[in-house]
Amino acid sequence: MAQLRKNINKINININFINIIVLYSARRNADVSLTINACPVCQGEVEITEVSCVNCDVQVRGHFTPSRYDxxxxxxxxxxxxxxxxxxxxxxxxxxxxxxxxxxxxxxxxxxxxxxxxxxxxxxxxxxxxxxxxxxxxxxxxxxxxxxxxxxxxxxxxxxx
Incomplete structure (x- = not known):
């Protein structure tokens, strides 16, 4: 029973992750910004760890603090x-x-x-x-x-x- 719950939890996490990717893709194509201000799985605080340039495709990784408006x-x-x-x-x-x-x-x-x-x-x-x-x-x-x-x-x- 415990193993079944773990498997269901993993499936739910994967579904949430896929939903985020689909939502992000749809909004990116529609030129609408997507802000994730809480973890989609547990609603915990999120941290920005990567920023990408849409012009030159450079990626900067680190620990960035979002603004209060984010x-x-x-x-x-x-x-x-x-x-x-x-x-x-x-x-x-x-x-x-x-x-x-x-x-x-x-x-x-x-x-x-x-x-x-x-x-x-x-x-x-x-x-x-x-x-x-x-x-x-x-x-x-x-x-x-x-x-x-x-x-x-x-x-x-x-x-x-």
Missing amino acids: RLSQDQTHFLETFLRCRGVIKDVEAALGISYPTVKGRLDALVNALRLDDGASAPPAAETKDPATRRKEILQAVNSGELDADAALLALKDIS
Whole structure:
């Protein structure tokens, strides 16, 4: 039974790897960038170990630190681009994305947390002492009351852990 589980795990890893290659090939041909910001198998942190030039095909190997923006999900990147395109005017972001003011604020807070830009100076003191379980309850209550939509809540919940 243990051997069967190991074999199934190896097959799943191979399938995930093949899916990444297929996705990368499809996106490369479609001229869309692919960012892998977590391990596709275990969701662990990834490290950049090779960079290649598309012009001369030179390859540089080493241990490279990704920028803080490389850690953003596609949804967070899209929100950031929209926010910048709207020059930070929240009403314009609301209109561009078709979401409410509290949702924009929630996504903006989640983005600040994901980029690790919050030094605590702008956060209310009570937020610093709240445990993750309390914060999760608050997020779910905000969804229930309509202050946050599901997407903003998911981003906020991801930032807690």
